[in-house]
Amino acid sequence: MGLSIKDFSEMSELSPQTLRFYHSEGLLVPAIVDEDTGYRYYDFEQVQEALLVSALRGAGMSVKDVRRAVEAPDTAAGLLHEYTEGLRRQREAEDEAITTARSLLTSWPEVRRREVPEMTVLSTEVAVVAVEKHRGQPDQYDWDEVAAAVRAAVAELSALAEEHGAAVAGAPWFTWAGETHEQRQRALTPEGPHWLAKVPVTAEARQLAALAERVDVQTFEAREELAIHLPGRATMPKHATAQLRLVTEVPEGLFPDASTQRHILHEDGTETAVRLSPLSGDHT
Structure with missing residues (x-):
């Protein structure tokens, strides 16, 4: 039987x-x-x-x-491959969370004041990431999606720089798309774009001229900044924490110009920086 x-x-x-x-x-x-x-x-x-x-x-x-x-x-x-990929992503997220927790428990990141030199940067719009809207609450982003879109834009700018013989000269960053009146108007709509990606480069004049035909080439003015580096992937709580720390630790006689805020991408996390301006209004 x-x-x-x-x-x-x-x-x-x-x-x-x-x-x-x-x-x-x-x-x-x-x-x-x-x-x-x-x-x-x-x-x-x-x-x-x-x-x-x-x-x-x-x-x-x-x-x-x-x-x-x-x-x-x-x-x-x-099915097994799909499952193991899910485990891998989960493990990466857990490892990142452990690293972040260890870093925060050891010592909270400090706000730093620094001088940033003038730079030449390549700038482009970042693909639009949907905004989560909840009545009575501020708009929110999926920061993982924002980071992915920004890194894709940065990769395109870096490849373009290499194609024209320019060299990437530092960590890239992204900032609110509000450099022109038109950008500010569009940034307030769901269609956006809401962010601009920036890649600092060094290049000869002829290389910059060629690049300018393909992408926006800008001069990033020297400035004094207040910055804080939070480890791990970007999240809404980290974003809010960075804002709080930068606002509450401003030196006397200065104010943080929120319109100049930039989020600098590092392998181990994101650094949020804002320009310091004198209360007198003299930005020189």
């Missing part, structure tokens, strides 16, 4: 309770179920299927996904 649930349990190293649960979920369905006694009997060949089920479940796959893999073996490899 086949293997009893007890014998099959011993051969598959799956408890009778687990086998009954799998049966109810459409996994490892017994070859025969005695209608009178309800006893389950399995074929010897099902031990092989049990081995696959145990391996996939041991990897952490859900019963639903394991059933899909068993029912359609040609999709099993793809």
